[in-house]
Amino acid sequence: MTTVPDAAPTTVANDVIVAIKDLSLSFGGVRALVDVTLNQARGELLSVIGPNGAGKTCLFNCLTGVYHPQQGSITFYGQHGKATEIVGRKPHLVNRLGIARTFQTSRLFNGLTAFENVKIGVESRQHTGPVGAMLKLPRTRREEREGDARSEELLEFVGLRARGNELASALPYGDRRRLEIARALGTNPHLLLLDEPAAGTNPAEKSELGTLIRRVKNELGVTVLLIEHDMGLVMSLAERIIVLNFGRVIATGTPAEVQHDPAVIEAYLGAPTDDDSYVPIEPDPDGGD
Amino acid sequence: MSAVASTTLTLFRSAKQSAHVRRGVACILGLLVLAVMTGPSGSNTAPVAGFTGSLFHSRVFIFLGIGVGLWALITVWNLWGEAIRRTNDSLLTLPRRLLPDRRVRLVIYAALLAVAIILPLHVNAFWQDVLVDQIGIYVLLAIGLNVVVGYAGLLDLGYIAFYAIGAYSTAFWTGALPVHPPMVLNAFWAIPFAIGTAMLSGVLIGAPTLRLRGDYLAIVTLGFGEIIQIVATNLQGVTGGSQGVSAIPHPDVNLPGIHYSWLIDPLPYYYLLLVFVVAALIAYSFLEHSRVGRAWTAIREDEVAAQSSGINVLKYKIMAFAIGASTSGFAGMLEASKISFIEPGDFTVQLSILILVLVIFGGMGSLLGAVVGAAFLQWFPWYLKEHPMFGFQDQDLYIYLGAILVLTMIFRPEGLIPSRRRKREFGLAEHGLGTADAMSGTTDPVP
Numbered sequence: 001m002t003t004v005p006d007a008a009p010t011t012v013a014n015d016v017i018v019a020i021k022d023l024s025l026s027f028g029g030v031r032a033l034v035d036v037t038l039n040q041a042r043g044e045l046l047s048v049i050g051p052n053g054a055g056k057t058c059l060f061n062c063l064t065g066v067y068h069p070q071q072g073s074i075t076f077y078g079q080h081g082k083a084t085e086i087v088g089r090k091p092h093l094v095n096r097l098g099i100a101r102t103f104q105t106s107r108l109f110n111g112l113t114a115f116e117n118v119k120i121g122v123e124s125r126q127h128t129g130p131v132g133a134m135l136k137l138p139r140t141r142r143e144e145r146e147g148d149a150r151s152e153e154l155l156e157f158v159g160l161r162a163r164g165n166e167l168a169s170a171l172p173y174g175d176r177r178r179l180e181i182a183r184a185l186g187t188n189p190h191l192l193l194l195d196e197p198a199a200g201t202n203p204a205e206k207s208e209l210g211t212l213i214r215r216v217k218n219e220l221g222v223t224v225l226l227i228e229h230d231m232g233l234v235m236s237l238a239e240r241i242i243v244l245n246f247g248r249v250i251a252t253g254t255p256a257e258v259q260h261d262p263a264v265i266e267a268y269l270g271a272p273t274d275d276d277s278y279v280p281i282e283p284d285p286d287g288g289d
Numbered sequence: 290m291s292a293v294a295s296t297t298l299t300l301f302r303s304a305k306q307s308a309h310v311r312r313g314v315a316c317i318l319g320l321l322v323l324a325v326m327t328g329p330s331g332s333n334t335a336p337v338a339g340f341t342g343s344l345f346h347s348r349v350f351i352f353l354g355i356g357v358g359l360w361a362l363i364t365v366w367n368l369w370g371e372a373i374r375r376t377n378d379s380l381l382t383l384p385r386r387l388l389p390d391r392r393v394r395l396v397i398y399a400a401l402l403a404v405a406i407i408l409p410l411h412v413n414a415f416w417q418d419v420l421v422d423q424i425g426i427y428v429l430l431a432i433g434l435n436v437v438v439g440y441a442g443l444l445d446l447g448y449i450a451f452y453a454i455g456a457y458s459t460a461f462w463t464g465a466l467p468v469h470p471p472m473v474l475n476a477f478w479a480i481p482f483a484i485g486t487a488m489l490s491g492v493l494i495g496a497p498t499l500r501l502r503g504d505y506l507a508i509v510t511l512g513f514g515e516i517i518q519i520v521a522t523n524l525q526g527v528t529g530g531s532q533g534v535s536a537i538p539h540p541d542v543n544l545p546g547i548h549y550s551w552l553i554d555p556l557p558y559y560y561l562l563l564v565f566v567v568a569a570l571i572a573y574s575f576l577e578h579s580r581v582g583r584a585w586t587a588i589r590e591d592e593v594a595a596q597s598s599g600i601n602v603l604k605y606k607i608m609a610f611a612i613g614a615s616t617s618g619f620a621g622m623l624e625a626s627k628i629s630f631i632e633p634g635d636f637t638v639q640l641s642i643l644i645l646v647l648v649i650f651g652g653m654g655s656l657l658g659a660v661v662g663a664a665f666l667q668w669f670p671w672y673l674k675e676h677p678m679f680g681f682q683d684q685d686l687y688i689y690l691g692a693i694l695v696l697t698m699i700f701r702p703e704g705l706i707p708s709r710r711r712k713r714e715f716g717l718a719e720h721g722l723g724t725a726d727a728m729s730g731t732t733d734p735v736p
Contacts, residue, residue: 064597095599107594109587111714120587123580124599130608133579134572140579147580167713187599 016077017042017191017223018063018086018099023072025058025247032058033069034247040191040225042077045217047226047238049258051267055247056227057104060193062087063225064101065094078190095124100189102180104196104227108168114179115164118151121186151186157220158182158212174205178212185216191223192216198230206230210237235259243267313360320356324349326688327673402567409559415675417555421627424667425562426620431647431663432569432656433616438645439654439708440582441609442589443499444507446641447514451487451614453521453636455621457528458486460631465537468527476540476626480619487618488611495610499603514641521633533632537625551626558627565619570656576612577656577708585609586710639687646694652704654711662705666690 018040025033033055040046048056061067063074063086074086078098086094100121109117126147132140155161158178163171168179177197184192194213198206210233216222228234234241235255243251243258245267251258258264321344328343335341343349409417430452437445460466462482464473474482498509521528528534540557541550551557576582584605587595596602625631644663651662670686697704703715 066593066597091593091596092599092601095597100599101597103594103597107591107597109590109594111590111710112583112586116583116586120583120595120600121598123583126580128580130576130581130612133576133581136575143580183598 015042016040017044018077018225019075020059020063021073021075023059023062023069023074025055025062025067025069025071032247033062036072036244036247036249038242038249038252040223042190043217043221043223045213045224045226045237045239047228047234047241048244049228049231049234049241050244053246054244054267056244057195058247059244060101060195060225060227063094063193064099065089065091076191092124095187095189098188098190099193100184100187100191101193102177102184102195102197104199106176106180108176108180108183110167110169112168113165114160114168114171114175115151115155117168117179118154118182118186119147121183122147122150122154124187154182154185157185157215159208174201174209177201177205177209181212181216185220185222189222191225194224194226194228196227196229198228198233206233209233213237309364312363313357316360316363317353317356320352320359321349324352326685405563406560409556414555417559419668419671421555421559421562422624423671424664425559425566426624427644427647427667428660428663429562429566429569429620430617430644431651431659432566432573433613433620434644434648435651435654435656435659436573436576436616437609437613438648439652439659439711440577440585440589441606442585443606443609444503445510445610445613446507446638446645447510447512447517448613448617448644449636449638449641450514450517451491451617452621452624452640453517453633454490454614455483455487455618456625456631456635457521457534457621458483458618459622459625460534460537463538463626465534466527467525467529475543476538476622477542479626480622483622484615484618487621488615491611491614492607495607496603499606499610511638511641514636514638518633518636518638521636528633531633533630533634535630537629537631539629540626553627555627558623562623566660569616570660573612574656577654581605581608590714643690646690650693650697650705652707652711654708655704655706658704658706658708665705666693 016039020036020038023033023036024031036055036059048059050056058067062069065086065088069087072087076084076086076094076097076099078084084097086097086099089097109120112120123143126143128140128143131137152161152164155164158181160171160175160179160182163175168176171179181192181194181197197213198209201209213224213226214237217224226234226238238255241251241253241255241258242249243261243264245263250263250267251261253261324343325339328339328346328348331338409420412420430448434445434448437443437448457466459476459479459482461468462470462474462479463476464470494510494513498506498513501509522531524530539551539553542548584595584600587598587600588602588605592602624635647663647666648659650666651660652658670689674683703712707715
């Protein structure tokens with residue numbers, strides 16, 4: 001799936017879900033993102049990697065309306081391929097368009113149960129207002145039932161059905177990450193942004209998570225954009241990889257291509273110097289994080 | 290004197306082993322202090338009259354009795370809580386309800402309602418007045434503020450402004466203000482106008498200010514409360530100025546065949562209030578367990594995550610503000626038409642704080658807590674004042690309220706009857722998870 005060229009022409013093919021063009025974001029003198037341009041095809045599992053501080057999470061925050069980049073545009077092709085500009089939209093409106101996300105350090109509603117966490121996501125697509133809620137009108141009851149059913153379904157999908165009544169804060173780390181995915185899926189996204197979902201999980205949880213992400217893509221047909229430091233996971237999941245360093249795209253291509261790109265190796269391991277006494281460190285066989 | 294102090298200290302030290310003993314000592318000492326505080330005042334000729342008249346007088350036994358009773362109550366309460374906690378790992382799952390059986394709860398609510406209906410028939414006119422002016426109105430105000438502070442986690446220090454707006458709009462529509470309405474209405478017909486005006490002003494003040502977080506919102510609402518009071522004082526041509534507005538008509542019914550005026554008998558007002566309180570309780574408890582209530586909880590816990598889950602944070606905050614304001618507006622209407630006189634001095638910032646104290650004391654986010662907390666804190670000073678044994682003085686009210694608030698914060702920060710959600714949040718905050726409150730304003734905007 002490397003068919004979509006970056007620096008796309010202004011007429012974008014119908015199967016592009018999000019097109020980022022010349023995106024620049026700076027905080028005072030710090031340039032967090034510099035002329036980032038990338039396209040993601042609908043259904044493509046794209047991964048963004050890069051060393052710490054490369055601007056990966058900043059990119060997500062721009063994509064979800066949390067940050068307002070000074071320059072550039074992000075066009076989202078949501079339902080029926082209708083183009084919408086993301087830059088300048090509020091986070092909840094971006095979510096409404098069909099972009100959902102998880103956070104680097106999970107941000108669940110800790111005082112609520114797993115079930116309620118998912119239900120809050122599901123309910124953001126419902127219509128019950130305060131009057132309906134106060135009077136328990138028939139529509140409110142119906143939506144309540146539908147929301148319960150959908151939340152159960154999503155908990156089942158991520159494998160947490162049995163833990164629905166436990167507090168989010170009481171769940172083990174891996175379960176928390178999956179719960180966050182379930183909450184995000186509750187908002188019926190077209191595009192799901194996962195910010196380091198495997199951070200802090202053990203190998204068993206990691207492989208379960210890999211399976212889950214694949215199922216999100218294949219069974220639900222949701223396009224996934226993945227930030228991840230775990231190279232094993234990225235290499236096995238991603239169809240295409242974009243490498244960021246100091247806010248710039250330094251490489252893009254299939255996992256195999258990126259792995260051997262000298263610019264990428266340099267970003268992760270440092271440049272070899274002219275000094276002959278310098279012995280470059282061999283990259284780690286499974287990727288070198 | 291030093292002997293007493295050293296004995297007390299030893300008692301305290303030895304009591305370290307047993308929380309029960311320590312609590313008992315604290316209760317008795319506290320009540321002795323209260324005995325002195327409520328006792329006779331000293332004068333130049335009898336400088337220690339406050340002590341001798343309290344500690345060496347039969348009164349002291351009553352206070353000692355209350356102290357022991359209080360200690361027994363706390364001990365029983367704690368043992369009960371312990372029993373519940375033991376059957377339930379409180380951090381892993383929902384805290385259990387105090388009364389798990391739904392039918393038992395309904396029976397208790399019905400019994401409370403029956404008491405509320407029958408009670409005013411069996412007390413004298415003075416206490417009927419207290420039931421309406423001091424207890425009923427404040428219960429309603431506390432229920433309304435509970436939506437703002439307890440559900441949505443917004444610290445509103447200008448809540449009384451909406452009460453003032455409700456009262457003044459009633460005065461306007463019934464033709465009591467210097468400016469005249471397009472048509473003079475019966476006080477009953479002023480109800481929707483009072484509620485509507487208060488709600489509208491809630492939306493208007495909320496829309497620009499609810500973007501602020503925590504402390505900033507508190508300051509802005511504090512300012513808003515002051516503005517309303519100062520406008521009411523100075524806009525003489527419109528509001529009647531500091532003289533106030535008098536002769537606000539009482540509600541009456543003027544249908545063909547039925548003529549009935551409410552005048553000053555407090556009972557009809559009481560029952561109207563009761564209907565509204567019960568309606569508000571039912572509606573708000575549905576609200577708490579609906580999509581809207583969960584959205585408020587989400588916002589309180591993590592605003593950024595709530596936004597990213599598609600919740601329009603500003604809309605829900607304004608909603609909470611408007612619902613609280615309209616409740617307050619109705620209370621204002623009732624007060625204005627019952628007393629038939631209002632003045633700007635009725636709407637001071639102290640009252641906003643008093644209502645906040647009622648909510649915090651009862652337990653933020655808990656309807657039952659708001660009702661019980663407000664009813665108790667409003668009834669208790671009047672009881673002390675009226676009962677010949679205590680000789681309580683009016684101007685001391687805020688000393689006691691302050692003391693009660695401090696004690697609540699130390700020993701029971703979640704309030705008298707906390708909501709289960711809030712209880713969980715406090716439990717989590719103690720374990721370093723979450724801030725327990727959006728009010729603390731520590732949520733960082735950057736994920």
